Amino acid sequence: MSVNKKGTNLARADHDEIVKAARRRARAADSRRRALAGDASAPVTDGPLALQPRIIEPEVAPPAPAPVAPEPAAPKRKAPAKRPDTVAPPAPVTTPRTPFVVFLIGLVAAGIVGLLLLNTAISEDAFALHDLRAAQGELDAHEQQLKDELAELSSPGNLAAAAKRLGLVPAEEVTYIRLPDGRELTMPKPGGN
Template structure:
C-alpha cells in the first residue's frame, strides 16, 4: 500500500509536466472576423441619424417660435395703433371747447359772478349775469397781417404812336386786339 505521502510525490511530477506543457508559447493563427465592423457601423449610423433628426426637430421648433414672435409683434403693433387712436379720441372728447359747445346745445349757461337774495328784505346783492356768453368757447381766429394781404396795383400801359409803329404792331396793341376779339367771340 502506498501512503498518502507517496501518492503526493507521484502526482507532483505529473502536475509539473502538464504545467510545463501548458506554459509553452505557441503561435496562434490570426482569426479574421467581419462581425467587428458591423456593430461599429450600426452605432455610427445611429448616431448620425439621431443627430440629423435632432437638428430637424430643433430647426422646426425655431421656425415655429419665429412665426409666433412675428404674430405677436404684429398684434403688438395693431394694439399700439388702437391705443393711440383711442387716446386721441379720449383727448378729443375731453376737449373743454367741445364740452362747452355740447353744454350750450343742451341749454346750459356759463356761470358768472353769483348774486345773493336776502330773504328778509328781498334785496339782491351782487351783480347778476348781464351777458349770456361772458366767455368765448372758441377763440377768435387770428388776424391776417397786412403784409400778407397787400393792396393790388393795376398799371395800365397805353400804346404810344411815337415810335412810328402803328397800334396794331405793338405788343400792347396785340393784347388789346386779343381782348376785343375775345369779347366779340363770347357775345
C-alpha cells in the first residue's frame, strides 16, 4: 500500500474504480436475470447478452417468377375451425333475490313457531307433573294415616279389649292337632302344673 506525503491513501482512486466496475457488473447480471426470466418490459442493456441495435437492410425485390400453366383445381375442403387461444369467461349468473329472501324469512318464522309450540308442550307437561306430584303427596299422607291406625288397632291392649267386647275368654290350654294321624296334643300352660 502506498501513501503520499499528506498521508492519504493512493489506493483510494483505485477503490472508486473498483466500486464502479462492481456496480456495472451487478446491473448487467440483473439485466441478464430479467431477460432469462422472460421479463419483456426490461430489455437487456448491459453485458454480453445485451440487445444489439438492429441493422435494417434494404429489401431487394425477388425476380418475377416465370408464368406457369394453371393446373386443374382440386376440390376445396373446408379448413377446420381454429380454436381460440383464450376462452371468454362465462356470463355472470344472477339469481333473483326476492324468492331467496322470502324463503329465509319463512324458514326463520317456521323455526320460531316450532320453538313456541315445543315450549308450550313442555309447559303443559310440567303442569301435569306438578299435579301428579301433589296427588302423590296426598296419597302418601293417607297411606301413613292408615298405617298408624293399623298399628294402634293391632296393639295388645286394643286386641284384648276387642276380644272382651266380643265375649272371648283367654284359653286355659293350647291344643294342637296333627293332621296326618288326627291326634290332638295338649300343651301345658306356662307357669302352671
